[in-house]
Amino acid sequence: QVQLVESGGGLVQAGGSLTLSCVARGRAISSSAMGWFRQAPGNEREFVAAISYSSKGTLYGDSVKGRFTISRDNAKNTVYLQMNSLKLEDTAVYYCSASAYYSESSGHKDYNGWGQGTQVTVSS
Numbered sequence: 001q002v003q004l005v006e007s008g009g010g011l012v013q014a015g016g017s018l019t020l021s022c023v024a025r026g027r028a029i030s031s032s033a034m035g036w037f038r039q040a041p042g043n044e045r046e047f048v049a050a051i052s053y054s055s056k057g058t059l060y061g062d063s064v065k066g067r068f069t070i071s072r073d074n075a076k077n078t079v080y081l082q083m084n085s086l087k088l089e090d091t092a093v094y095y096c097s098a099s100a101y102y103s104e105s106s107g108h109k110d111y112n113g114w115g116q117g118t119q120v121t122v123s124s
Contacts, residue, residue, distance in 0.1 A: 003024070
């Protein structure tokens with residue numbers, strides 16, 4: 001099973017930017033769509049963004065469209081999430097996951113194997 005390690009979270013002021021990284025270990029992810037999800041205290045896990053195995057397809061949650069960009073580097077077995085114009089409501093633990101499919105999707109049931117997450121805190 002693939003092991004996923006997220007990094008890049010931290011404390012940032014509203015309006016600022018962060019870039020998250022997710023490194024996969026144990027197997028290549030080049031044939032898997034990849035997704036980012038987030039979970040704030042008391043909330044259910046929320047879809048953020050996904051990218052197809054080839055990077056040709058991307059999908060974003062409504063709350064992050066136009067502000068976040070997902071990308072991947074299969075040679076580095078790594079997926080990224082560039083987050084711009086951060087808002088207070090973006091505060092959450094961010095997780096990446098590997099899909100069982102080639103194409104991007106928003107359903108968490110399509111994904112298996114989750115990292116430990118990285119905390120993003122946006123302050124006013």
